[in-house]
Amino acid sequence: MPPVERFKSYANRDDGAVTVDFVVLAAFALALGVGVLTTVSRGSLDFAGALDDHIKATEVGVGGGEGGASAGGADGAGAGVGSGSN
Numbered sequence: 557m558p559p560v561e562r563f564k565s566y567a568n569r570d571d572g573a574v575t576v577d578f579v580v581l582a583a584f585a586l587a588l589g590v591g592v593l594t595t596v597s598r599g600s601l602d603f604a605g606a607l608d609d610h611i612k613a614t615e616v617g618v619g620g621g622e623g624g625a626s627a628g629g630a631d632g633a634g635a636g637v638g639s640g641s642n
Contacts (some may be wrong), residue, residue, distance in 0.1 A: 557565075
């Protein structure tokens with residue numbers, strides 16, 4: 557069989573068409589997954605950076621102001637739990 561006839565018979569066969577379709581669909585799914593992963597990771601890194609800045613800017617303290625007053629005035633008698641004021 558001459559090479560041209562062999563190529564024509566190869567081109568007319570359907571045996572490998574399913575494999576080619578699967579490879580194309582798998583490549584598309586992989587590209588879509590990489591695109592989604594890139595977008596989500598970029599957004600989550602931006603969010604994590606903003607959250608880090610917010611946490612660093614937040615002042616956290618224990619107790620009250622100067623003199624060790626815990627809740628309320630300078631004498632420490634604020635309206636907290638167990639202060640007796642209703």
